[in-house]
Amino acid sequence: MDTPNPQDTRYSPLTAETLAPKLSQVAAVAERVGGDPATWDVVEVGDGNLNLVFIVKGPEGSVIVKQALPYVRLVGDRWPLPLYRAFFEYHALIREAERDPGAVPEVFHFDEAQALIVMEFLSPHKILRRKLIDGEKVEGLGTFLGRFCARTAFRGSELSMKSAGKKQDVALFAGNVAIPAITEALVFTDPYYDAEMNHHTGELDPVVANLRKNVKLKARVQRMLMKFASNTETMVHGDLHSGSIMSTAAESRVIDPEFVQYGPMGFDIGMLTANFLMAYFSQPAHRSSQDLQDYQEWILSVIGATLTTFDEEFLHLWKTERTGMLYPASLFEDQGQSSEETCAALLAEIRQDAVAFCGIEMHRRTLSLAHNADFETIENTAIRAPLEARNLALGTELILNTGAIRTPRALLEIARQFNAKDIL
Numbered sequence: 001m002d003t004p005n006p007q008d009t010r011y012s013p014l015t016a017e018t019l020a021p022k023l024s025q026v027a028a029v030a031e032r033v034g035g036d037p038a039t040w041d042v043v044e045v046g047d048g049n050l051n052l053v054f055i056v057k058g059p060e061g062s063v064i065v066k067q068a069l070p071y072v073r074l075v076g077d078r079w080p081l082p083l084y085r086a087f088f089e090y091h092a093l094i095r096e097a098e099r100d101p102g103a104v105p106e107v108f109h110f111d112e113a114q115a116l117i118v119m120e121f122l123s124p125h126k127i128l129r130r131k132l133i134d135g136e137k138v139e140g141l142g143t144f145l146g147r148f149c150a151r152t153a154f155r156g157s158e159l160s161m162k163s164a165g166k167k168q169d170v171a172l173f174a175g176n177v178a179i180p181a182i183t184e185a186l187v188f189t190d191p192y193y194d195a196e197m198n199h200h201t202g203e204l205d206p207v208v209a210n211l212r213k214n215v216k217l218k219a220r221v222q223r224m225l226m227k228f229a230s231n232t233e234t235m236v237h238g239d240l241h242s243g244s245i246m247s248t249a250a251e252s253r254v255i256d257p258e259f260v261q262y263g264p265m266g267f268d269i270g271m272l273t274a275n276f277l278m279a280y281f282s283q284p285a286h287r288s289s290q291d292l293q294d295y296q297e298w299i300l301s302v303i304g305a306t307l308t309t310f311d312e313e314f315l316h317l318w319k320t321e322r323t324g325m326l327y328p329a330s331l332f333e334d335q336g337q338s339s340e341e342t343c344a345a346l347l348a349e350i351r352q353d354a355v356a357f358c359g360i361e362m363h364r365r366t367l368s369l370a371h372n373a374d375f376e377t378i379e380n381t382a383i384r385a386p387l388e389a390r391n392l393a394l395g396t397e398l399i400l401n402t403g404a405i406r407t408p409r410a411l412l413e414i415a416r417q418f419n420a421k422d423i424l
Helices: 019-023 027-033 085-099 128-134 141-155 163-173 178-186 202-213 215-230 267-285 289-320 340-367 381-400 408-419
Strands: 041-044 051-057 062-068 076-080 107-111 116-120 234-236 245-247 252-254 261-263
Touching (some): 027 062, 062 085, 085 163, 141 234, 141 252, 141 267, 141 289, 163 261, 202 381, 267 289, 267 340, 267 408
Antiparallel strands (some): 041 051, 051 062, 062 116, 234 261
């Protein structure tokens, strides 16, 4: 499929009133929802930064409808944004479903002109970030996320894909220009100077001033931006955090891959780890003292399980699905030589990148435009600022000393150390 024409004039934002007549013409959707479209219950529930999101309910079932807006919803029409991001999100969902079956919602319909995707309605799933704020646990969460990150990383790379197919995919997703540009600015650049749309808790001023004076830190972040912008190792979700995961007590799905691009293998798991660490640091404001330690340790156990499972699943795929041009068996197993140490060395490189990306995301979500509810819902800034300061301090440590974090256990231990520090 060709990249969509941004000049297509058939687009118009839909409303709860206009959506049902539109979807009633799509047999796959009409049959799934059932009944008379005039009686469908359509509610707009979007609370994110970019899109319209509707739940459509009928006598036979429900669907989620996501429509891109031609601007950043968080900011308004003064920040225009191309509609083609829905095209790339659709293609990302299709590939993620192939690379890790059952990990993402099923797609029922895609309307390119309307920048609209109709997907499986996940119920009784709840946004994971909200569950973490509310102190709810999810069985098997780390295992699920570690497998998702490993499978999408491995199967979206030339460890698995044929070179021609990989290059075609890279060329396709290279058209997603405007969305990764948001990451390049908001994540890697804006936190480190007084950018126009930045904001942070006032009590953090001295910590932020010191952070922005750290030339070594900023140089390291820009080196990671070079990797992000120039490295096409695998297809990355691009915005994998606790707000892009929906869970029940025992099941999870990954949603919203509109920031998709081909990038470094460590990017998704690094960003994900950062968001769990921010949830960890925010907990003293959300939990009673008797529940605090248990729940914080559970969050750390999810991080540990995610990272450990990533390595285990990656090694399993290395042994069973290494069919691309990279590290071929002809150089190793076919000559009677093991390649496991080679895989371990590659995983160590991925881990170092992930740790750096993790620290950068911890800075971004505290200083740049789009913050996390983990901290933002703490209304008392005298309580919030010290927790955010720990988060910023650990972020700096992870960026500058990635080589010291060689194992998941080492990362968890340093998180505990910073959780006990008074930075402010």
